[in-house]
Amino acid sequence: xxxxxxxxxxxxxxxxxxxxxxxxxxxxxxxxxxxxxxxxxxxxxxxxxxxxxxxxxxxxxxxxxxxxxxxxxxxxxxxxxxxxxxxxxxxxxxxxxxxxxxxxxxxxxxxxxxxxxxxxxxxxxxxxxxxxxxxxxxxxxxxxxxxxxxxxxxxxxxxxxxxxxxxxxxxxxxxxxxxxxxxxxxxxxxxxxxxxxxxxxxxxxxxxxxxxxxxxxxxxxxxxxxxxxxxxxxxxxxxxxxxxxxxxxxxxxxxxxxxxxxxxxxxxxxxxxxxxxxxxxxxxxxxxxxxxxxxxxxxxxxxxxxxxxxxxxxxxxxxxxxxxxxxxxxxxxxxxxxxxxxxxxxxxxxxxxxxxxxxx
Amino acid sequence: xxxxxxxxxxxxxxxxxxxxxxxxxxxxxxxxxxxxxxxxxxxxxxxxxxxxxxxxxxxxxxxxxxxxxxxxxxxxxxxxxxxxxxxxxxxxxxxxxxxxxxxxxxxxxxxxxxxxxxxxxxxxxxxxxxxx
Numbered sequence: 068x069x070x071x072x073x074x075x076x077x078x079x080x081x082x083x084x085x086x087x088x089x090x091x092x093x094x095x096x097x098x099x100x101x102x103x104x105x106x107x108x109x110x111x112x113x114x115x116x117x118x119x120x121x122x123x124x125x126x127x128x129x130x131x132x133x134x135x136x137x138x139x140x141x142x143x144x145x146x147x148x149x150x151x152x153x154x155x156x157x158x159x160x161x162x163x164x165x166x167x168x169x170x171x172x173x174x175x176x177x178x179x180x181x182x183x184x185x186x187x188x189x190x191x192x193x194x195x196x197x198x199x200x201x202x203x204x205x206x207x208x209x210x211x212x213x214x215x216x217x218x219x220x221x222x223x224x225x226x227x228x229x230x231x232x233x234x235x236x237x238x239x240x241x242x243x244x245x246x247x248x249x250x251x252x253x254x255x256x257x258x259x260x261x262x263x264x265x266x267x268x269x270x271x272x273x274x275x276x277x278x279x280x281x282x283x284x285x286x287x288x289x290x291x292x293x294x295x296x297x298x299x300x301x302x303x304x305x306x307x308x309x310x311x312x313x314x315x316x317x318x319x320x321x322x323x324x325x326x327x328x329x330x331x332x333x334x335x336x337x338x339x340x341x342x343x344x345x346x347x348x349x350x351x352x353x354x355x356x357x358x359x360x361x362x363x364x365x366x367x368x369x370x371x372x373x374x375x376x377x378x379x380x381x382x383x384x385x386x387x388x389x390x391x392x393x394x395x396x397x398x399x400x401x402x403x404x405x406x407x408x409x410x411x412x413x414x415x416x417x418x419x420x421x422x423x424x425x426x427x
Numbered sequence: 428x429x430x431x432x433x434x435x436x437x438x439x440x441x442x443x444x445x446x447x448x449x450x451x452x453x454x455x456x457x458x459x460x461x462x463x464x465x466x467x468x469x470x471x472x473x474x475x476x477x478x479x480x481x482x483x484x485x486x487x488x489x490x491x492x493x494x495x496x497x498x499x500x501x502x503x504x505x506x507x508x509x510x511x512x513x514x515x516x517x518x519x520x521x522x523x524x525x526x527x528x529x530x531x532x533x534x535x536x537x538x539x540x541x542x543x544x545x546x547x548x549x550x551x552x553x554x555x556x557x558x559x
Contacts, residue, residue, distance in 0.1 A: 100494040101469035101520070286468075286495055353472055353516075355492040379471040379494055408490070408497075410474070 072117055073207050073265045077272050081282045089181035091118040094284040104290050104381040106281035107254055108424075111213035113272070113280040114288055119208055120184035121262060122191055122201045124175045132195040133175055135327050137165060138310065140320035144169045149236045149249050151318050153310055154190050155329030159336050160306040161313065163187050164298065168236040168249055176236075176247065176262075180300050190328075206247075207268035209261050211275060212283075212291075214424070216258030217250070223274045224248060228259065242270065253288065255295025256424055293387060294380050296347055296419035302358065303345060303375040303389050309336050312391065313345045314419070345375070346397040347421060348405070348414040350386030355379045356405040356412055362390045363404045365413070371396065374405065380421060386412065387421045430556065431461040433527055437543060438552035439503045442466070444527065445546060453540065454509060458531045459491070459500075459522060462556055469494040470522040473515050475533060480508040482535060484542050489532075491522070504542040506535040 069092040072078065078085075083094035094115060096103060106112045124133050130142050139152035146169050154162040163183040168176040179187040184203070191199040211220055221229035227239030228248050236249035247262040263271045276282065289299070298304045304313045310333065311319075319333055350356055356377040361370035377388030388405065396403065401416040432438070437445040437455075442463035445455040464470065472492040482488045482502035489500040511533045515521060521530040537543065547555075 095495075096468070099469050099523075101471075104494075290494065354474070355472055355497065357497070379492065381469075381471075381494065384471075 070118075072115055073268050074115055074117075074272055077269060078115065078282070081276070083282070083284065086285065088285060089118060091181060093118060094282070096284040096286045097282045100284070100286035100290060101381045103281060103283035103287035107213045107256060107283055107287060107291055108382055109214070111211060111215040111219050111258070111280045112283035112287065113275045114210040114212070114283050115207065115272075116210050116260070117203075117207045118181040120179035120181060120187065120201060121203045121206060121208065122177045122179060122188055122199055124177065124191065124195050124199050126173055126198045129173050129175050129195070129198055132198055133167065133177070134325050136191055136194045137167065138319040138327060138329070138333070139167070140323045140325065141167050141169065141175070142323070142325075143320070146171055147235050147237055149234050149251050153315065153318050154187060155310070155327070155333065156306055157329055157332060159309040159329045159332030161300065161304045161308055161310060161315075162190070162306055164300050164304060164315070164318070166251060168247070170236060170238055170247065182301055205265055206262045207265055207271075209263065209268075209271065209275065210252050210254075210258065211261065211280060212252045212254040212256045212258035214257065215279070216256065219275065219278045219280060220248070220259045220261070223271070223278055224261075231259070233257070242267070246271075253297055254291040255297065255420060255422060256291070290378055290381055293376055293378055293389075294382055294420065294422035296389070296421055298345070298389075299376060308345075308391070309333065311336050312341050312343055341394050343391045343393055344397040345389055346392040346416050347419045348374075348388045348390060348403065349383075349417045349421065350405070351402075351413045351415050354386055354407045354410065354412040356386045356388040356407060356414065358388075360388075361406045362392070362414070363406060363411075364396070365402055365404055367404070370406075371403075377405075382422045386414075388414070392416070430465065431527065432549045432553050434549045436527070436549060437503075437546040438549065439501070439546055440555070441501045441503070443501070443503050445503055445543070447543075448534070451536075454534055454536050455504065455543070456531050456534050457503060458526055460552070461526050464523045464526045464530070467491060467493045467496060467498050470519045472519055473522070473532065475511045476508055478508055478510060482506055482508060500532065502535075503546060504535065504537050505539055506537040508533055509536050510534045
């Protein structure tokens with residue numbers, strides 16, 4: 068039984084084609100993946116990301132409780148700021164990646180991936196007890212992304228949003244409803260995310276669409292995040308990969324000495340040279356390297372890795388992908404091959420991200 | 428949803444179309460139907476054989492890569508590939524924008540004209556499209 072979105076009718080009005088995703092019936096695309104992708108890169112798109120689980124941690128102990136739940140030292144996060152963090156297991160493997168928002172002195176929000184929502188909430192409960200509550204169904208979450216996103220959000224939401232800097236978050240009053248807004252996202256573009264009470268979600272959606280936002284689905288969300296080299300949990304990072312080999316060391320705080328699950332393993336992992344690294348591969352010929360395809364040395368027979376993600380980059384018009392490669396093959400400029408259904412597609416190890424938004 | 432199905436074409440169960448060419452009686456132009464381009468989504472790349480390649484009816488002869496998936500192209504008739512649409516190398520999206528026009532895929536010299544008789548006309552093709 069799939070959970071249906073509060074805004075399902077609005078999505079149908081926009082021509083959505085739905086697909087099941089992590090127990091939710093989600094818009095896969097509307098007009099088309101590439102058109103939606105371009106709209107986000109060139110103008111502004113709106114994604115319904117209500118499948119992301121929203122857990123609050125509240126009370127005077129919230130910061131300290133939350134510190135021991137994930138890898139990042141959230142006590143260093145001042146009010147009104149958000150940061151990326153990880154739940155790890157004892158071996159230092161990544162159980163999920165999350166975004167943590169410091170809303171006010173005693174109020175924090177943690178965004179969990181839909182596929183891991185139940186396990187994540189148990190982890191949070193284990194450290195925070197009754198201070199943690201998951202209230203996903205009460206709200207709708209919309210991501211507004213693209214070069215025109217901040218302007219659109221400022222015009223719809225007003226001064227409260229216009230004042231925010233990147234990674235800022237705030238609670239603001241919008242037409243009598245309490246909205247949670249943040250300058251965050253998952254596309255490599257500027258923009259924001261809004262959490263709105265379910266009974267006001269249609270008004271906000273209509274205002275965003277009326278203001279020129281193109282509705283965008285999970286298809287475009289995936290191609291956008293892949294171009295931005297943002298990892299997807301379950302694909303590029305999972306319980307068997309550690310943050311350092313995934314290039315996510317910035318999400319791990321060890322210096323404060325605070326305990327969290329996986330700390331010992333991560334101290335050891337950080338001290339060791341990486342045996343493998345998540346590398347970024349750009350196709351140097353025509354073809355689409357897809358998730359799960361094998362990576363080989365040029366002319367080689369044996370697989371050295373599998374693509375954890377792969378696809379066509381609409382912005383760069385080339386195939387791109389990611390794979391964990393032995394450290395000596397993960398250096399920028401290394402030429403390798405991807406087996407595209409029996410055909411060797413030459414690929415080059417490149418720096419991340421694949422796509423960076425133009426400055427200015 | 429209403430899909431275009433021009434009357435003057437022949438169709439296959441694999442959602443490909445054929446047009447008999449007036450300038451060469453034994454040649455046909457082949458593409459994918461409006462329904463097929465809608466199903467496969469944004470076309471980003473086509474893998475096609477070189478000119479002169481032999482095609483066998485019912486066998487795959489190429490691949491069509493879209494933003495979300497890859498689909499095989501099946502030869503609707505046996506014959507020799509006379510030309511593929513070079514424009515698609517730079518603009519694969521033509522397959523979506525103009526499936527029966529600028530988005531044509533290959534031109535084939537048919538080796539057995541009797542195979543053409545087994546294909547559907549527009550009415551028969553429309554009848555077996557899903558209702559939805």
